[in-house]
Amino acid sequence: MGQIKISELTPKEEPLSTTDLLIIAQETPDGFESRSITGRDIIDAIPAPEMNPTLLGFSGITGTQTTSNVITICHSVLIPANTFTNNNILQVIFRMFRQSENLGQMYGRIYFNTENTLTGATLFNTTFTMNGGSSQYLGYVERHFSYNGTNLTGYSNNAFSEYTTGAVVNVPFNATVDNYVLLTMQCQNVNDIANINLFKILAYV
Amino acid sequence: MFNLTTISNGFVMNELEYLFDGEAEILNETQAHVPTDRGVILMDTTMTIDNESFNNINDFLTKLYGK
Numbered sequence: 695m696g697q698i699k700i701s702e703l704t705p706k707e708e709p710l711s712t713t714d715l716l717i718i719a720q721e722t723p724d725g726f727e728s729r730s731i732t733g734r735d736i737i738d739a740i741p742a743p744e745m746n747p748t749l750l751g752f753s754g755i756t757g758t759q760t761t762s763n764v765i766t767i768c769h770s771v772l773i774p775a776n777t778f779t780n781n782n783i784l785q786v787i788f789r790m791f792r793q794s795e796n797l798g799q800m801y802g803r804i805y806f807n808t809e810n811t812l813t814g815a816t817l818f819n820t821t822f823t824m825n826g827g828s829s830q831y832l833g834y835v836e837r838h839f840s841y842n843g844t845n846l847t848g849y850s851n852n853a854f855s856e857y858t859t860g861a862v863v864n865v866p867f868n869a870t871v872d873n874y875v876l877l878t879m880q881c882q883n884v885n886d887i888a889n890i891n892l893f894k895i896l897a898y899v
Numbered sequence: 900m901f902n903l904t905t906i907s908n909g910f911v912m913n914e915l916e917y918l919f920d921g922e923a924e925i926l927n928e929t930q931a932h933v934p935t936d937r938g939v940i941l942m943d944t945t946m947t948i949d950n951e952s953f954n955n956i957n958d959f960l961t962k963l964y965g966k
Binding site: 762763764765805808812813814815816817819864865866880 | 901912913926927929930932937938939940941942943945946
């Protein structure tokens with residue numbers, strides 16, 4: 695290995711690689727002591743940048759369609775354990791989609807569960823409704839939930855947006871375990887088919 | 900299989916006690932919303948109550964509410 699003085703080091707002029715290696719020899723009373731550092735050491739020591747909001751999940755494709763008048767999970771997103779502590783915000787955005795027929799109402803709902811299933815899930819107690827027989831083919835829904843370490847707090851109002859008032863709704867939420875946001879649709883008429891064709895789930899932590 | 904255990908004015912699910920906070924809302928033949936002190940819970944006929952199975956949501960709710 696060739697040896698050069700520190701004063702003779704020149705920029706690498708390309709990105710740091712994990713296999714890069716810098717060895718220096720320091721003169722000591724007994725001779726020399728060598729020290730080294732790798733590119734991996736440097737990369738690992740750089741703190742991850744704080745990103746807010748954090749995107750927990752998104753999709754621009756059509757999810758699982760409804761069957762008959764059964765509430766169906768069209769899309770779901772995992773919130774990993776300990777994502778939230780307190781003083782956090784969960785933002786849920788989804789777009790309801792009339793996939794087939796135009797006979798009856800379609801209902802969008804948000805549930806939370808520790809498993810990726812509706813059985814035993816907790817409802818965010820608001821229903822978002824698209825009427826049938828008109829031109830209601832898409833409905834863009836947005837809700838922000840504040841988290842205080844115990845409850846996700848939103849408000850009960852069937853308006854799709856939040857630019858209005860409503861009653862407070864708390865959803866008990868244990869952030870120390872895995873949780874799923876379940877975005878669901880249901881049809882009033884068994885011949886209609888509903889779905890969700892866009893969603894974004896964001897965390898402000 | 901998801902089993903519920905009935906208690907006075909409520910049930911136990913996943914080792915947590917839930918107390919009823921109103922009448923259930925039947926959503927279709929297999930699903931219902933049950934209001935409790937821990938929020939509104941979706942229940943369906945894939946669940947058993949005290950290890951008993953049900954074919955429709957009406958029978959399920961009758962057993963759950965002890966009527």
